[in-house]
Structure formats: structure tokens, C-alpha cells
Amino acid sequence: MQAWQVHENGEPGEVMRLRDVDRPVPAEGQVLLTVRAANVNFPDALLCRGQYQVRPPLPFTPGVEVCGETADGRRVIATAALPHGGFAEYALADAAALLPAPDALDDAEAAALHIGYQTGWFGLHRRARLEAGETLLVHAAAGGVGSAAVQLGKAAGATVIGVVGGADKAAVARDLGCDAVVDRRAEDVVAAVKEATGGRGVDVVYDPVGGDAYTQSTKVIAFEGRIVVVGFASGTVPAPALNHALVKNYSVLGLHWGLYATKDPKLIPHCHERLTELAARGAIKPLVSERVPLDGAAAAVQRVADGTTTGRVVVVPGTDGPAGAAGPAEGGAA
Incomplete structure (x- = not known):
């Protein structure tokens, strides 16, 4: 072969x-x-x-x-x-x-x-407990990991803001269903997100990028917000300032999907059933x-x-x- x-x-x-x-x-x-x-x-x-x-x-x-x-x-x-x-x-x-x-x-x-959508589902639903009506910020929203989170966020009834790099990727994020799109190459991400949320900030951040994206997230996270750390595609692993998390009252949540296979494996087929249902009704693709x-x-x-x-x-x-x-x-x- x-x-x-x-x-x-x-x-x-x-x-x-x-x-x-x-x-x-x-x-x-x-x-x-x-x-x-x-x-x-x-x-x-x-x-x-x-x-x-x-x-x-x-x-x-x-x-x-x-x-x-x-x-x-x-x-x-x-x-x-x-x-x-x-x-x-x-x-x-x-x-x-x-x-x-x-x-x-x-x-x-x-x-x-499998991996991208399971990661998104566990990150948004099990770790961040995303609720309908909340606002979700997705970094790299036009990429493989981010696009899954965008679709899952919309399926959960959230308002979704996507951050992308470039006009072509901005068009992809809009087609995916993002309610607002921020082009980090052409806009100030923090200012744009604050404007889109009326200054309130976002309830949940889904971050597969790390680096500057994580720093931006800490500046736009709302009261009792949750930042889900999924990966470090930027190549830079941020060092969280825990005093900042204390002062703003937000949570930083790690998501290592692979651990569920050994720590609580029954959750993986359960998640797959939910994803299959969403795919059957066209909510995710x-x-x-x-x-x-x-x-x-x-x-x-x-x-x-x-x-x-x-x-x-x-x-x-x-x-x-x-x-x-x-x-x-x-x-x-x-």
C-alpha cells in the first residue's frame, strides 16, 4: 500500500x-x-x-x-x-x-x-457552559477549529463574534454565520469587540491561537466570563496574569479533549450522538x-x-x- x-x-x-x-x-x-x-x-x-x-x-x-x-x-x-x-x-x-x-x-x-467538533462541544458546553443569549468570541474563526466553534455556538443560540486574519477569511466567517467579524489585520480587535458588544464584552472566548489573541481576550472578557484555552497555533504560549483574572472576575479554562478518552470515555460517544443530531438537522456541517x-x-x-x-x-x-x-x-x- x-x-x-x-x-x-x-x-x-x-x-x-x-x-x-x-x-x-x-x-x-x-x-x-x-x-x-x-x-x-x-x-x-x-x-x-x-x-x-x-x-x-x-x-x-x-x-x-x-x-x-x-x-x-x-x-x-x-x-x-x-x-x-x-x-x-x-x-x-x-x-x-x-x-x-x-x-x-x-x-x-x-x-x-470528530476532533474539531468534539473539542468545540466539550469546550463550549462542558467547560464554558455556554448558554443561549450569551456572546461568544472565536479566534481564527475561519480555520478548521474555529469554524467548528462558530457553528456550535450558533447552534447553542449564542451571538458569535469571529476574529480572522484577512478579507478572504472574513468572508468565510460571515458565511459560517458569525454575527460580527473582526479582521485583526485591518482593525483593532479590542476596540472592535467592545464596539460590537456595546462595551460589555463577551461571555465566552474560544482560543486556539494563544499569544496576542489571548491578551486581547483578557481585555474584552465580561464579568464572570470564561476563556477556553484550546491551543497555541500562534506558537506562543501566554503566561496568564492571575491578578487580572481576580480583578475582572473571569475564568481561564483549559481544554485537552484527548484526556476524556482515559478519564471519562463515556462522554465521547455521548458527544458524538449530539453532533450527529446537529448534523442531521443541518445545524453543523x-x-x-x-x-x-x-x-x-x-x-x-x-x-x-x-x-x-x-x-x-x-x-x-x-x-x-x-x-x-x-x-x-x-x-x-x-
Whole structure:
């Protein structure tokens, strides 16, 4: 089979190699999946760089989120069991963690439903306890993680303000349903959010960016507001000033979705049921901006790492792509 492999850490476009390898053999409790689609996540780039909290042994195949088919014909979504990830024709997954792919979504959309939307649901509903009528601020609202939070916030009855970088991404955020959009490249984020909320500020912030975005959040958070820390796509981990949280009476909440698999695993299928219901009535639908063939995976991961994409980029094995769109193959130059 064909699979992308990482033999050394570095930038995805330089270290991912497309190779012919043996089909992986499931260990006890695992299942072999035919990959129908594999969503590209920012953690895939971090895995390539050796910067993720999980470091699989080299060589490994990235691609942590898949829609696949089991040997008995079930269409499922899963988190791939590294080192045999989803940027390949076949991947491994834990049999007990398989979830049925929603009928309302195609393969690429289903592949993009799991991690981002589960993270959004846990962050907004379990951690922040977002209520209808509250105001939600989403950083990187046009990206894969942010777009999921925007849709989930709207489905919960919140007013949603999206922060983006650039006019094209602002248009995407508006199409997603944001009630107000702030272009951080053209506007003062703090002033714009205060104007949009009549000076009150926002009840909940969803922050997958960190860095300056977190600092801005502390300046626009309302009384008894909640800042949900999801990640640090900016590359900068902020150091919260706890005296400021005390004076303004707000909460800083961490969200590590992966912990629920070990600490309270029953919540994950419960969440999936809620997401499936929302998808069935059209309240959520992953924004898939690109569907690329398997040989375009390395370039796709690099684009996501560089922050130039909107929504989700999904690798769909078996599809054809434009000539020259592939990343380096076996024996090719980086």
C-alpha cells in the first residue's frame, strides 16, 4: 500500500515521504480501516516537527483523524492509532473507539467532524457552559477549529463574534454565520469587540491561537466570563496574569479533549450522538475547503501549518489531483 512516512522531524513539506509499505497489522483491540478520507489537523504538523505531546516512534504515518471502512463494511470515524495514521490507503484504530459516520455527511465531511467538533462541544458546553443569549468570541474563526466553534455556538443560540486574519477569511466567517467579524489585520480587535458588544464584552472566548489573541481576550472578557484555552497555533504560549483574572472576575479554562478518552470515555460517544443530531438537522456541517488526493497530503499539511487555509483540508485516497500538486515521493528531493 501507499503511505506517507516521517523518518526525521522537520517541516511537513520536507520530511513527509510517500512510500510503498506493508499493510499494517492490527494489534489486539485494534482494527484495520480502509481510509476513505483523512482530515488534516494542525497536530499533524506538530507531529512532523516533533513538537506534539504525543511522539510516535520514527518512522510514522501522520493523519490523526479518519473516516474509514471496516472489513465488515461499516463506515466509521476514528482517531488513528499512531504510528499507522490516516495519510495512507489503510490505517489502524482502536476497535472500542470507533464511531458511526453520520449519514448526513459525506466521507470528507465526516472525517472532519470528530476532533474539531468534539473539542468545540466539550469546550463550549462542558467547560464554558455556554448558554443561549450569551456572546461568544472565536479566534481564527475561519480555520478548521474555529469554524467548528462558530457553528456550535450558533447552534447553542449564542451571538458569535469571529476574529480572522484577512478579507478572504472574513468572508468565510460571515458565511459560517458569525454575527460580527473582526479582521485583526485591518482593525483593532479590542476596540472592535467592545464596539460590537456595546462595551460589555463577551461571555465566552474560544482560543486556539494563544499569544496576542489571548491578551486581547483578557481585555474584552465580561464579568464572570470564561476563556477556553484550546491551543497555541500562534506558537506562543501566554503566561496568564492571575491578578487580572481576580480583578475582572473571569475564568481561564483549559481544554485537552484527548484526556476524556482515559478519564471519562463515556462522554465521547455521548458527544458524538449530539453532533450527529446537529448534523442531521443541518445545524453543523464541516467546512471542507479542499479535497486533495493522497499524493497531495504533504503539501496540504504544510499549508495548514502555514495558516494559509480556511476550513478543513481533507485527503481523499483514490481521487485525482492536478499534476505537480504532490509532495516529495520516495527518492524525490525535499
